[in-house]
Amino acid sequence: MDKNKIKKKIINLLNKRKKIKKDTNFKTYYYLDNGHIDSIEIMNFVIELEKLFQIKLFNKDIISREFRSVQGLISIVHDKIK
Amino acid sequence: MTLRFDYDYEDISKSLNKIKLNKNSVIFLTSSIGMLGHCKNARNIDKLSENYFQSLKKYSQKNSSTIIFPTYSYNEYKYKNIFDIKKTSSKLGYFSNFILKKKGVLRSDDPFVSVAGFGPQIKKIIGNLSNQSYGPGCLFEKLLEFNSYCINLGLGSNWIPFIHYLDYLNNVKFRFNKKFKIKIINNKLHKDVIWKYYCQYKRIKKISDGYKLGLIAEKKKIYKSINLGRGKIFYCSYNKLFDMSKKMTKKNPKLTLV
Numbered sequence: 001m002d003k004n005k006i007k008k009k010i011i012n013l014l015n016k017r018k019k020i021k022k023d024t025n026f027k028t029y030y031y032l033d034n035g036h037i038d039s040i041e042i043m044n045f046v047i048e049l050e051k052l053f054q055i056k057l058f059n060k061d062i063i064s065r066e067f068r069s070v071q072g073l074i075s076i077v078h079d080k081i082k
Numbered sequence: 083m084t085l086r087f088d089y090d091y092e093d094i095s096k097s098l099n100k101i102k103l104n105k106n107s108v109i110f111l112t113s114s115i116g117m118l119g120h121c122k123n124a125r126n127i128d129k130l131s132e133n134y135f136q137s138l139k140k141y142s143q144k145n146s147s148t149i150i151f152p153t154y155s156y157n158e159y160k161y162k163n164i165f166d167i168k169k170t171s172s173k174l175g176y177f178s179n180f181i182l183k184k185k186g187v188l189r190s191d192d193p194f195v196s197v198a199g200f201g202p203q204i205k206k207i208i209g210n211l212s213n214q215s216y217g218p219g220c221l222f223e224k225l226l227e228f229n230s231y232c233i234n235l236g237l238g239s240n241w242i243p244f245i246h247y248l249d250y251l252n253n254v255k256f257r258f259n260k261k262f263k264i265k266i267i268n269n270k271l272h273k274d275v276i277w278k279y280y281c282q283y284k285r286i287k288k289i290s291d292g293y294k295l296g297l298i299a300e301k302k303k304i305y306k307s308i309n310l311g312r313g314k315i316f317y318c319s320y321n322k323l324f325d326m327s328k329k330m331t332k333k334n335p336k337l338t339l340v
Contacts, residue, residue, distance in 0.1 A: 030289065039114035039175040039236070040127050046116075059313050062117055063238030065293045065340070 001081055006053070006074050013048055014070070017041065026070040033068055049073075055080040088119030088311035094137040097310040099144075101233065101317050107147040108203060108228040110243045110320060111138070113177055117236035119312035131180040134235070139200070148201025150208070152243070153178045156194055165193035166267040172196075190221060193264045194279050197221060203228065214278035215246075217259070222247035230320035239296030239305040239316045245338055246280055248327055249290070252335040256286045290338040295327050302326060 007026070014020055018036055020029070031037060037045050046057055055077060066072030103109070115134055124130035142149050153172035155165065164170075167189050172178035181187055182198055189198040190208035194215045197208065207228070212219030222244040234241045249257050260281045266273050282290070299305040304322050307314040331337050 028287070033289070035173070035175070038116075039177060040116040040130065042114060042116035043119055044116075059117075062313070063240070065240070065291065 001053075001078075003074055003078050006077050006081075007070070009052060010049075010070060010073055010077070013045065013052070017045075026074075028069070029071075030069045031073075049077065053077050053081055086120065087122040090122035091124075091133045091137070093310060094121075094133060095140060097308050097315055098137060098141045100308050101231075101315070103145050103147060103231055104229050105146050106203065106229065107145060108201075108207060108225060108230040108320075109142075109147055109149045109233050110197075110225065110230060111149050111151050111233045111235065112237055112241045112243070113151075113235035114175075114237045115177055115235060117313045118310050121311065127176055128180070131177050134177065135181065135184060142201050146202055148199060148203040148207060150197040150199035150204070151178055151181050152195065153182055153189060153198045154195045163193075163262060163264045164267065165191070165196075165264055167191055167196075168267075168269065191266050191268065192221065193262070193266060193277055195221075213275050214259070214280075216250040216280040217247075217278060220247060225320055226324060232316075232318050232320050232323060234316040235310075236313045237316070238293075238314075239300050239307075239318075240291055240293040241316075242292035242295055242323065242327065243320075244324055244327070245290065245292050245295075248324075248331050249335070249338060250280050251328065252331050254335045256288075256290075256336075256339065257282050286339075288339050291340055292338065293340070294337050295330060298330060299323055299326060 011020060014031060014036060046062060050057055061067055061076055066076055115130065121130055121133060124133055138149055152174055154174055155170045156173055172182060182189065186200050187198050188204050188208060190196045190211060192215055207224065211221055214220055216222065232243060257280050259278050262277045262279060264275055264277045266275055299318060304326055305316050305318045307316045
């Protein structure tokens with residue numbers, strides 16, 4: 001799956017929770033730091049990501065800086081499914 | 083759909099009890115409890131939060147320790163520069179606001195980076211702080227006088243409480259002290275204060291975080307971790323982490339900038 005497809009799917013998951021503004025720069029959008037998903041909802045988000053992409057996310061993935069931004073999350077998922 | 087549970091209520095205490103602290107310690111506790119997975123017997127968010135609160139209370143009683151939680155509200159002009167200790171909510175998520183509602187929990191009067199907590203030394207810690215979030219007499223300086231620890235529940239070693247206090251000590255070029263006129267309300271007591279907050283220049287598009295420092299602290303075994311659910315609890319001595327971080331950022335003040 002290419003990065004654009006992954007991006008679309010991730011944005012859909014995030015939009016289900018709260019609409020992301022159209023002019024958002026995903027390279028610098030830290031969805032966790034911006035409160036897009038709170039610290040309790042995060043567990044459901046992780047499970048949805050695992051199901052959607054058929055991957056396993058480990059603690060080191062979830063606590064990484066990359067996981068906090070959309071761009072970083074796309075890279076994590078891409079590395080796991082390629 | 084059958085939900086798989088990653089841990090149960092008892093596991094929280096079992097893991098916490100593996101962290102051996104000296105009596106009368108002060109714990110700066112940060113959390114992202116969702117990162118730890120699904121907890122059995124936690125039907126909803128309130129029950130999950132209650133499980134953690136009760137486990138932490140028991141842990142505090144056992145060690146005679148005081149636990150403080152960040153309840154930062156990052157006061158902005160949209161709030162008309164009013165900070166109400168009882169009513170201003172925390173911007174750090176559900177659990178921090180859950181804590182604020184609990185009986186016996188006291189909150190500091192910092193309009194930007196308040197903390198709330200309980201335990202034998204809570205009044206000593208949050209009382210008589212200076213009117214600046216990161217400067218002489220601030221909480222992050224005061225914690226150095228106690229036997230303090232950092233515990234990160236579900237979060238990584240990157241969550242470093244004093245990171246902007248270090249920026250202040252290093253007089254970094256990307257931050258400046260700004261004065262705010264703020265009304266602080268505590269029940270019927272109203273006081274107008276000039277509060278100093280160490281803001282980041284808007285033109286600096288980078289963010290600051292503690293990932294680099296956290297990783298160094300893990301390598302130096304200052305940060306240790308234990309498992310809980312599908313995640314980890316990171317813990318360390320506040321003073322050791324501070325000393326190491328001060329040394330590292332003195333050499334490179336931009337170490338906290340990404």
